[in-house]
Amino acid sequence: VQLVESGGGWVQPGGSLRLACEASSLVAFNVGWFRQAPGKEREGVSCINDGDESTYYVESVKGRFTISRDSAKNTVYLQMNSLKPEDTAVYYCAAARDSRWVGGPSCDAQVTGRYAMSYWGKGTLVTVSS
Numbered sequence: 087v088q089l090v091e092s093g094g095g096w097v098q099p100g101g102s103l104r105l106a107c108e109a110s111s112l113v114a115f116n117v118g119w120f121r122q123a124p125g126k127e128r129e130g131v132s133c134i135n136d137g138d139e140s141t142y143y144v145e146s147v148k149g150r151f152t153i154s155r156d157s158a159k160n161t162v163y164l165q166m167n168s169l170k171p172e173d174t175a176v177y178y179c180a181a182a183r184d185s186r187w188v189g190g191p192s193c194d195a196q197v198t199g200r201y202a203m204s205y206w207g208k209g210t211l212v213t214v215s216s
Contacts, residue, residue, distance in 0.1 A: 087111070090108050090208075091178065092108070099216055101169050101214070103212060104166070108160060108161045113160075116133060118203060119177060121175035130198050131144055140193075146172075150166065174214045
C-alpha cells in the first residue's frame, strides 16, 4: 500500500489546513496521522478505524482536528482548525490492516505506539507562524 500525503503548507496561527492521505486502496485498513516536530519524537495525532470509523485524538488536538475517510476516494482527511505554532511539524499518514475481528488492536493502540503501523507515507510539512 502506497500512501501519499498532501495539503501541508504555511498558515498563520488560528488558521486552518486540510491534509489528505490517498492510497490505491484503504479497504480494511485503519489509518492514522502522526507528526514530528524538529528535535522531538514522533507523536500519534489521530486515527480512524475501518468499518465503524471510530476515531481517536491526542489530547492536544481534541476539539481542533477532525479525521474522516472517504472510502470511494480511498482517502483519509485531517481537518486542522485553530492551528497553533506548536502544531508545526511534518505530518505522516500511516495504515495497518484492521484485525479487530480476530482480536487485533484498535487504531488508538496503533497510533499510540502499542502496536506498529505497517505502511507509511513520506510526510507533508505544516508550518504555523506569523
